[in-house]
Amino acid sequence: MSSSPVAFSREFPVYQTSRGIKSALRAGNVVMPAIFIACMAASVVLGSMFLAVITSLLMIPAIVFYVLMVLGTRIMAVADRFNEMNLDGIVKEGFAFPAAGGITLHGYRYHREGLILDPATPIPAIVSFHGLGGHHRELDLYVLPIVKNSNVVYYTFDQRGSSPPHAQGDKNDLRKMDDAASFFSFVCTHPEVDPGRVGVVAMSLGAALALRLLYPDPRARVLVVLSSPVDFVYTLQHMSKLYKFLYALNRYNMAPGKDDASLSPYTVFDKEGIAGVDGRKMENADRIIIACCRDDPLVSWHNTERAIELLGLPPENVLVFETGGHHLVGDETYLAVAISGFIHAHLLA
Numbered sequence: 581m582s583s584s585p586v587a588f589s590r591e592f593p594v595y596q597t598s599r600g601i602k603s604a605l606r607a608g609n610v611v612m613p614a615i616f617i618a619c620m621a622a623s624v625v626l627g628s629m630f631l632a633v634i635t636s637l638l639m640i641p642a643i644v645f646y647v648l649m650v651l652g653t654r655i656m657a658v659a660d661r662f663n664e665m666n667l668d669g670i671v672k673e674g675f676a677f678p679a680a681g682g683i684t685l686h687g688y689r690y691h692r693e694g695l696i697l698d699p700a701t702p703i704p705a706i707v708s709f710h711g712l713g714g715h716h717r718e719l720d721l722y723v724l725p726i727v728k729n730s731n732v733v734y735y736t737f738d739q740r741g742s743s744p745p746h747a748q749g750d751k752n753d754l755r756k757m758d759d760a761a762s763f764f765s766f767v768c769t770h771p772e773v774d775p776g777r778v779g780v781v782a783m784s785l786g787a788a789l790a791l792r793l794l795y796p797d798p799r800a801r802v803l804v805v806l807s808s809p810v811d812f813v814y815t816l817q818h819m820s821k822l823y824k825f826l827y828a829l830n831r832y833n834m835a836p837g838k839d840d841a842s843l844s845p846y847t848v849f850d851k852e853g854i855a856g857v858d859g860r861k862m863e864n865a866d867r868i869i870i871a872c873c874r875d876d877p878l879v880s881w882h883n884t885e886r887a888i889e890l891l892g893l894p895p896e897n898v899l900v901f902e903t904g905g906h907h908l909v910g911d912e913t914y915l916a917v918a919i920s921g922f923i924h925a926h927l928l929a
Contacts (some may be wrong), residue, residue: 586770588689592674669728677737677763677927680755683748687763688716690727690734697733699771704778704927706906707761707767708736711784711807712832713751715742719781721912722804722919730928735767739786752832757843760789768799777801777855779927781919784808784879784906791845791887795868798856802927803868804919807876810845810883810890820877851892864891869922871899871908871915878906 670690677687691697706726710718716736727734740759741751748754768775779802782790787808794800809815819827841847856862868891872884881900888898899918904911 581835586675586687588673588675590673592672592688624751636677649737650884667724670724671695677759677766679740679749679762680758681749681753683740685737685740685748685759686716687735687737687911690724690736691732692728692730695731695733697772698882702772702774703730703774705770706732706734706923706927707765707778707780708734709780709782709786709789710736710742711786713742714739714783714786718783718786722916723781726920726923730924731774732928735763737763757789757793760786761793764794764797764800775799777927779923780804781923782806782808788812788845792843792848795845796848796854798854798862800861801819801867801925804871804922805868806871806908806915807873807879808845808870808883809879810849810887811841812844813841814886815879815883816883818880823878846886849887849890865894865897866926868893869897869899869919871901871913871918873901873904873906873908873909875903876906 601782602706617759669692671693673689675687675689677685679685694702697703706723708716708719708723713898719736723734723736725911726732737759739751740753740756764780767773767782768778776799778799780790780794780800781804783806787805787812790803791805791808791810794803851864853861853863853867870884870887870893872879872881874881884898884900887893899915901908901915908915
């Protein structure tokens with residue numbers, strides 16, 4: 581990132597799910613079954629074999645379409661959680677983030693109202709990386725309660741190709757790794773930030789980026805990773821059929837043109853921990869907390885099992901929920917409390 585001063589502004593892109601899409605999905609969930617019930621009833625009452633055959637032929641693609649509508653409705657419901665976050669008492673500012681390849685991404689800074697950001701008294705910082713196809717508010721549920729009640733500054737950004745709002749660049753461009761590394765370094769060197777007290781909270785592919793790039797980096801004091809693939813090859817092989825279809829439909833690619841294994845986070849893990857900036861050992865148990873769900877159809881929870889083994893993490897550093905899917909739906913409150921406790925103990929204390 582450029583070393584020139586950053587201009588922070590209260591004017592920035594606002595994330596909103598499409599009301600039109602949501603309305604269409606809700607209407608489709610009601611109208612589609614009604615149409616087929618009406619057609620089947622009409623074919624029986626009128627005794628029309630032709631109508632019955634046409635209805636039967638349309639049934640299979642219609643069922644597929646209906647399932648996709650239901651899935652879309654659920655995805656929108658998950659996305660809506662970010663619109664409902666209360667920002668009262670929190671200052672949010674946007675800024676331009678020059679990224680690799682000459683593109684500009686949207687960066688954001690949060691802190692509690694009344695907090696003075698003074699280079700003379702630097703404070704801890706939290707950085708977040710959202711998942712593939714996500715957006716900068718994906719971790720709001722877990723980070724903003726900490727921001728609202730602590731002397732900490734929070735930085736995040738919309739990764740290239742993310743939406744909405746649609747960021748510049750290709751979501752599959754491997755330069756997103758450069759973007760993440762550059763953004764983290766920018767935060768660590770910002771005058772208001774204590775470079776020895778920077779933590780990371782990340783989700784899905786963003787969590788994989790955090791582990792792959794920042795596990796070996798002693799500047800990352802804390803790593804909170806949710807639903808993270810640690811082995812890309814295993815993840816792609818064990819993804820559910822539905823998500824393999826959606827993955828292909830959205831033209832997602834974890835590591836285009838590269839060997840997935842070489843970019844997998846597990847390749848940089850060390851059970852003994854890493855050397856800190858001061859040369860003293862940084863234990864994994866003091867840095868890392870991992871969460872996942874057993875029923876995650878996108879990133880198999882066995883990724884977490886492998887991470888536990890390779891990092892030698894104790895049970896208190898691992899949160900495995902039975903249900904909740906990839907986005908840990910229904911587990912947020914418990915998870916938010918656990919994340920807050922870990923960050924307060926290992927970053928803010």
